[in-house]
Amino acid sequence: MAKKKQIVECVPNFSEGRNLNVIKQITDTIEAVEGIKLLDVDPGEATNRTVVTFVGEPEAVVEAAFNAVAKAGELIDMRKHHGAHPRIGATDVLPIVPVSGITIEECAELARKLAERIATELAIPCYCYEAAASTPERRNLAVVRKGEYEGIAERIMDENEKPDFGARPYDEQVAKTGCTVVGARDFLIAVNYNLNSTSTRRANAIAFDVREKGRPVREGNPITGKKKLDENGNVIMRPGTLKGTKAIGWFIDEYGIAQVSMNITNINETPLHKAFDEVCRCAQNRGLRVTGTEIVGLVPERTLLEAGKYFLAKQQRSAGIPKKDILNIAIKSMGLDDLRPFNPEEKVIEYLLEAENKKQTKLVDLTVKGFAEETSRESPAPGGGSVSAYMGALGASLGTMVANLSSHKPGWDHRWEEFAVWAEKGMALQEELLHLVDEDTEAFNRIMQAFGMPKNNDEEKALRSEAIQKATLFATEVPLETMKASVKVFELCRQMVAEGNPNSVSDAGVGALAARAAVIGAGMNVKINASSLKDRQKAEALIAEANAIIEKANAEEKEITATVEKMISLSR
Numbered sequence: 001m002a003k004k005k006q007i008v009e010c011v012p013n014f015s016e017g018r019n020l021n022v023i024k025q026i027t028d029t030i031e032a033v034e035g036i037k038l039l040d041v042d043p044g045e046a047t048n049r050t051v052v053t054f055v056g057e058p059e060a061v062v063e064a065a066f067n068a069v070a071k072a073g074e075l076i077d078m079r080k081h082h083g084a085h086p087r088i089g090a091t092d093v094l095p096i097v098p099v100s101g102i103t104i105e106e107c108a109e110l111a112r113k114l115a116e117r118i119a120t121e122l123a124i125p126c127y128c129y130e131a132a133a134s135t136p137e138r139r140n141l142a143v144v145r146k147g148e149y150e151g152i153a154e155r156i157m158d159e160n161e162k163p164d165f166g167a168r169p170y171d172e173q174v175a176k177t178g179c180t181v182v183g184a185r186d187f188l189i190a191v192n193y194n195l196n197s198t199s200t201r202r203a204n205a206i207a208f209d210v211r212e213k214g215r216p217v218r219e220g221n222p223i224t225g226k227k228k229l230d231e232n233g234n235v236i237m238r239p240g241t242l243k244g245t246k247a248i249g250w251f252i253d254e255y256g257i258a259q260v261s262m263n264i265t266n267i268n269e270t271p272l273h274k275a276f277d278e279v280c281r282c283a284q285n286r287g288l289r290v291t292g293t294e295i296v297g298l299v300p301e302r303t304l305l306e307a308g309k310y311f312l313a314k315q316q317r318s319a320g321i322p323k324k325d326i327l328n329i330a331i332k333s334m335g336l337d338d339l340r341p342f343n344p345e346e347k348v349i350e351y352l353l354e355a356e357n358k359k360q361t362k363l364v365d366l367t368v369k370g371f372a373e374e375t376s377r378e379s380p381a382p383g384g385g386s387v388s389a390y391m392g393a394l395g396a397s398l399g400t401m402v403a404n405l406s407s408h409k410p411g412w413d414h415r416w417e418e419f420a421v422w423a424e425k426g427m428a429l430q431e432e433l434l435h436l437v438d439e440d441t442e443a444f445n446r447i448m449q450a451f452g453m454p455k456n457n458d459e460e461k462a463l464r465s466e467a468i469q470k471a472t473l474f475a476t477e478v479p480l481e482t483m484k485a486s487v488k489v490f491e492l493c494r495q496m497v498a499e500g501n502p503n504s505v506s507d508a509g510v511g512a513l514a515a516r517a518a519v520i521g522a523g524m525n526v527k528i529n530a531s532s533l534k535d536r537q538k539a540e541a542l543i544a545e546a547n548a549i550i551e552k553a554n555a556e557e558k559e560i561t562a563t564v565e566k567m568i569s570l571s572r
Contacts, residue, residue, distance in 0.1 A: 006101040007300075007350060008110070009039075009055045009187065010065050012094040014072050015087045015178075017043040017050045022075045027052060029067040035060040037353050039298060048083025049092070055099060055349055058106075062114050065094060069118050069180060078149050078178040088127075088145045088152065089178030095130065095185045099300045099349050107184035108132040112164075115182040119166025123173055125156060126165045129183035134164050141181065149178050186266055189303065190296035192252075192259040193279045194338055196289045203249025203258040209282040210275070211247040211262070214239040242278055244269045255339060259294070272299070273307035276334050292338020301350045304330040316416045318407040320400050320423020363441060364434045385440035385479045385525040392486035392518030393433035398511030399492035400426030406500040419500070426492050429485055433518075436482045440525075443475035472532050476542055479525035482518060483549045489515035490556035497563050502571075509564035512557050519553035522546075 016022050023043055030052065031038050040053040054064060069091045076090035096107045096114070108131040115126035133139040147155060153170040155161035156179075163179055195203055208215035217236040218225030228236045240247075244266025251258050260279055264270055280290045301323075308326035309319040311333040319326060327344055336342040345351045363371060363382055371390070375382050400423050406412060407419035450467035454460045489511060496508040526546040533539040 006058050007055060007099040007353065008058050008061050008102060008107060009053065009097040009099050009349070010061050010094065011051060011053050011097065012065060012068055013087075013092045014050045014052065014068075014076065015048065015078060015081050015083065015090050015092055016072075016076050017048045017083065018045050023050050025075060026050075026068050026071045029071045030054055030064045033060050033064040033067065036064045039349075039352075044085070046083070047085035048081060049085045049087065055353060058102065058110055061096065062110055065096075065114060066117060066121075069094065069124065070122055073122055073124055073177040077176050079175055081149070086142075086145055086148050087178075088149050089124070089180045090176075091124075091180045092178075093129075093141065093145075093181045093183070095183050097185060097187050099187065100302060104131050104184055104186060111182045111184045115180075116165045118180060118182070119163070122177075123166065124177045125152075125163035125167060125174060125179045127179060127181045128164045129181050131184040132182065138164075141183075144181050152179055186268060187300055187303075189264040189267055189272055189299055190262075191264065191272065191275070192261045192294040192296065193276070193283075193290050194255070194292040194294060194335070195258045195260065195283060196291050197258045198251060198256065199258055200249050200251045202286060202288060203251070203260050205249070205286060206279060206282045206288070207247035207249045207260045207262070209240055209285075210242045210260075210278050211240040211245050212243050213237060213246070241282070242270050242275055245275060257291075267303060271306050271310075272303050273310045273330070273334065276307075290335070292335030294339055295336060295342075295347060298347055298349045298352065301348050304344070304348065307334060313420075316413065318404050318416065318420035318423045320404055320407075320420060320425070320427045322427075362438050364437050381441045381444040382437070383440075383444070384521055385443070385482065386437045388479065388486075388518045388521030388525065389433050389436040389440055389482045391514045391521065392482060392489060393430050393437065395486065395489040395511040395514035395518060396426050396429040396433060396492065398507050398514065399489060399496050400430065402496040402500045402504045402508045402511075403492070405504050406496070409501050422492060422495060426489075429488055429492070432485045433482065436478065436485065440478050440482070443471070443478045446471040447475055469534060472529055473535075473538070476526055476529040476533065476539075479522035479529070480542060480546060482522040483526070483546060483553075486515050486518035486522065487549050487553055487556070489518075490553070490560065494556070494560050494563075497560055497567070502567070505564055505567050509561055512560040512564075516553050516557035519549055523550045 014023070014026060020043070023041065027038060027041055030036060036054050036056040038054045041050065043050040052068070055061070056064070072090040078090055081087070096111050098104050098107050111132035112128055115128050115132070118124050119126045127144045128134055128138065129141050129144045130139055138144050152174065156163065156167060156170050156174065197203065214237045217228045217238050219228060220226070230236050245262055245264050247260055247262040249258060249260055262275060264272065264275055276290070276293060283290050304327050305323065308330035311329050312319045312326070331337055331342050345355055363374065363386060366374060375387060403419045403423035403426055407416045407423060447468065450464065450471040453464040453467055455464050493508045493512040493515065497505055500508060523546045527543055530539040530542050
């Protein structure tokens with residue numbers, strides 16, 4: 001129910017970089033899809049190629065990508081195309097990239113379905129590459145694009161070379177559009193590391209130390225010596241220390257400093273913080289220092305959260321704190337504000353999208369006073385369901401607070417990690433329950449929308465009735481999710497009462513009381529909404545599940561409260 005929002009990025013490359021009108025028509029089709037944020041349009045005259053970047057939820061991104069491919073196929077004639085960059089079609093390559101809430105495997109499945117749709121509906125043959133590849137060899141874009149556009153006629157019906165979707169004899173349609181390569185790959189991060197030096201040569205040396213490709217092995221002098229060759233005549237390379245990275249050194253006139261410029265192509269194997277630490281180590285070995293980091297373009301939230309948690313762990317500090325605080329640790333640790341202020345609202349994809357889509361304020365974004373006032377108004381939402389979810393979030397917050405206080409307690413340094421784990425569990429519960437605050441109000445709104453549907457004839461009445469039942473089921477399941485999340489708070493509070501900072505035992509006790517209130521309150525909403533379900537078997541099953549959780553919550557709260565009272569009495 002409280003499923004994390006899925007966001008993907010799409011970076012199609014179109015074989016047109018000179019006619020701005022054509023490019024505009026293509027990007028217009030992308031922006032016309034609701035929920036899409038166009039991030040960048042980068043045309044190249046020499047390459048005659050435009051790289052477009054946009055983000056959104058998977059369904060919207062796939063639709064926008066399909067529309068863009070259709071428009072490019074309509075406007076671009078590959079028979080007339082000339083440019084410096086390798087290409088195979090009007091839409092040359094189209095990768096789908098996971099940003100948040102979605103795996104690379106899920107993106108690969110989206111890519112394959114999109115490729116099949118393009119081939120079926122637009123008659124444009126499609127290859128699949130990277131994570132969406134049908135064979136290991138086809139993971140490599142260069143292999144898929146072998147022979148480029150000019151080689152399509154020979155390959156298109158060859159059993160080993162034909163497209164994954166839409167293979168057919170070469171015709172005028174294929175001649176015009178070429179083929180399209182659709183795939184899924186990891187997010188690529190472009191980053192520059194600032195050095196306290198003006199030497200490009202020193203920056204290059206560090207880049208060669210770390211980049212996956214490394215540097216040539218030489219005879220005698222490691223810099224000027226003759227390059228060693230293998231038995232096939234290829235230069236022997238000494239690999240660098242960071243896999244999935246490409247890097248060079250350069251001097252930036254604007255800043256008056258040298259930088260190590262890096263592309264991280266596999267952020268799972270080499271996350272940003274790992275690359276930062278390694279560049280720092282190699283720079284220090286050469287008598288230099290990294291003074292800061294410059295992120296080029298945008299990054300997913302997880303990149304900075306992972307970095308912040310990494311640096312907190314090095315400090316033996318809990319990461320069970322608000323995201324804002326974790327991000328600040330990442331910013332300061334890597335010097336992201338070294339050259340200019342670093343604003344997460346402008347540099348983090350999820351936050352940029354959220355700002356774009358913020359047409360109305362969420363309940364959780366209100367002040368405490370604002371939430372109370374909004375609840376008190378004559379409108380029925382927010383009501384008991386949202387308040388119950390908020391009570392559960394407060395319970396999780398109190399348990400998390402005790403965990404963090406315990407993690408940072410003088411003399412308990414050897415136990416910091418133990419409590420940090422509990423704090424992170426608590427923050428996860430808090431996040432889930434805060435999401436359910438607005439989800440419950442959304443559930444009520446769905447019911448109202450369903451009741452507002454027309455009922456002028458039998459067909460409309462049937463559709464309206466079905467919509468009401470779906471909305472009612474949703475409005476029953478949401479508070480049940482609140483119950484399931486809130487009952488997990490007891491484990492946190494019980495552990496903090498038993499093992500946490502004894503000075504905060506009452507706070508953990510209040511957390512348990514809040515969790516019980518959340519469970520019972522949400523349970524009331526489950527029961528009253530379930531009473532309107534026509535599927536009585538489903539309704540009774542939901543009510544039975546709610547009653548079982550209520551029984552557990554009562555027992556848990558009673559036990560924790562008794563323990564707290566006993567500990568308080570012993571301390572007098």
